[in-house]
Amino acid sequence: MPYYELKNGDFIDKGKMFFDPQFLEGMPEAEHLMLVQHDGQKLFVDTNNTKVISGKYLVSFDGLNTVNNLQRIPGGKVFMDLSGEKIEIQENKLIVIGMVVG
DSSP states (O other): OEEEEEETTEEEEEEEOOOOTTTTTTSSOGGGEEEEEETTEEEEEETTOOOOSEEEEEEEETTEEEEEEEEEETTTEEEEEETTEEEEEEGGGOEEEEEEOO
């Protein structure tokens, strides 16, 4: 699966990471997964799950990539947690790359 490091809002291509299929049991199909190293953690991101409901997502906005907790609210808006501060943002201002699943 594709493996990236997220640094200063940019993806750094680290190549591919290979896993035993048993390790990925219960996860979305491997073809829809990417591995992202962010803040010292390796996160599995389901790129097939781009509909914001509630959870941690890999998103892009203003040309930068970031991992944030998002919560959908009425009116096509989303609460985004930025270092403990919740800001309201129009969903169409975000590009959702995928949901963090592990």
